[in-house]
Amino acid sequence: MQKSESSFSKRPLILAQQRTESTFDQIPVINLENATSADPDVRRALADEIRDACINVGFFYVKNHSIAEDTISQATAASKRFFALPQVQKDVLDIHKSSNFKGYTALLGENANPENRGDLHEGFDIGWEARDAGEWTGLREGDGAMSGSNVWPEGLDGFRDTVLEYYHAAVAVGQALFPLFALALDLPEDFFDDKTTKPAAIMRLLYYPPQTGVVDDRVEGIGAHTDYECFTILWQDSVQALQVLNNAGKWVNAVPIPGTLVVNLGDQFARWTNDVFKSTVHRAINRSGVERYSIPLFFGTDYDVKLEALLSCVDEQYPAKYEVVTAGDYVKSRLEATYAHSK
Ligand SMILES: O=C(O)CCC(=O)C(=O)O
Numbered sequence: 001m002q003k004s005e006s007s008f009s010k011r012p013l014i015l016a017q018q019r020t021e022s023t024f025d026q027i028p029v030i031n032l033e034n035a036t037s038a039d040p041d042v043r044r045a046l047a048d049e050i051r052d053a054c055i056n057v058g059f060f061y062v063k064n065h066s067i068a069e070d071t072i073s074q075a076t077a078a079s080k081r082f083f084a085l086p087q088v089q090k091d092v093l094d095i096h097k098s099s100n101f102k103g104y105t106a107l108l109g110e111n112a113n114p115e116n117r118g119d120l121h122e123g124f125d126i127g128w129e130a131r132d133a134g135e136w137t138g139l140r141e142g143d144g145a146m147s148g149s150n151v152w153p154e155g156l157d158g159f160r161d162t163v164l165e166y167y168h169a170a171v172a173v174g175q176a177l178f179p180l181f182a183l184a185l186d187l188p189e190d191f192f193d194d195k196t197t198k199p200a201a202i203m204r205l206l207y208y209p210p211q212t213g214v215v216d217d218r219v220e221g222i223g224a225h226t227d228y229e230c231f232t233i234l235w236q237d238s239v240q241a242l243q244v245l246n247n248a249g250k251w252v253n254a255v256p257i258p259g260t261l262v263v264n265l266g267d268q269f270a271r272w273t274n275d276v277f278k279s280t281v282h283r284a285i286n287r288s289g290v291e292r293y294s295i296p297l298f299f300g301t302d303y304d305v306k307l308e309a310l311l312s313c314v315d316e317q318y319p320a321k322y323e324v325v326t327a328g329d330y331v332k333s334r335l336e337a338t339y340a341h342s343k
């Protein structure tokens with residue numbers, strides 16, 4: 001059973017290391033309605049809920065997240081149109097041709113778990129792209145391989161606008177979450193403001209064909225992995241496939257809940273917090289018999305920001321576990337490893 005919240009609410013945060021004895025059977029649902037309440041006590045209470053989820057589970061659903069249903073349904077429709085294109089039209093955009101990990105991933109083109117044989121999904125990856133004059137252009141001096149523009153398919157009217165509409169809405173959710181994560185870490189609410197000035201957010205349209213017939217256990221929709229950035233904001237359709245590994249080694253279904261998004265922590269937050277915040281292993285397997293679509297957006301700190309353990313998360317007994325790297329170098333090395341098998 002999950003440990004009670006009170007056992008982890010003592011400061012400093014390092015005491016939360018006790019969470020290694022805890023496990024979970026359910027993923028909590030958190031209501032974001034009051035995320036920007038004028039009352040600091042209300043924001044604090046919400047941050048405490050988030051803190052508990054981050055320490056014990058590493059996953060939570062959010063409801064009242066502020067992305068309009070229309071924006072979601074149009075992005076999903078655009079995604080379906082893209083993956084229905086003839087294979088040659090998608091191959092033109094192959095991510096392996098890109099120096100900055102943008103574009104199309106074919107079936108088995110990615111391998112999230114090195115022990116597997118390739119992931120049974122198709123993907124389409126984009127990064128930040130401005131829509132209006134005056135917005136940050138996305139040109140990143142010094143960001144090396146992570147810089148550069150998106151690639152877009154020919155002949156899909158409205159695709160770019162629709163996908164970017166969702167991208168920007170999801171980035172706004174992420175920008176609203178960072179102050180809450182800061183509060184949850186007993187930091188000033190604006191702690192991440194100067195570290196997230198150029199949204200380092202990669203978004204993927206994902207398509208999972210159903211796995212039928214004899215199932216090879218080494219082929220999964222996406223193999224067991226942790227995410228690379230601070231946190232992921234995932235929209236999933238109504239098809240159950242996502243599973244989350246608890247401390248007892250049991251896969252817990254992240255059951256689709258209408259009107260919610262799934263938020264999970266990634267390895268950048270594990271590094272900031274010396275593993276006090278959990279970057280939880282997850283996978284997706286679509287044995288439903290029908291096609292599944294999802295849209296994760298991975299939100300990290302700016303690529304030039306150093307990932308360094310917070311003082312509240314380190315002491316003599318728990319020294320810093322990770323070497324200090326920049327967010328950009330870290331994400332790039334993880335992406336290179338993910339796509340290496342199909343080069
Ligand atoms: O499609 C999903 O439900 C999960 C996707 C995922 O874990 C990822 O892309 O990192």
Ligand SMILES: [Fe+2]
Pocket residue numbers: 225226227282
């Ligand atoms: Fe993931």
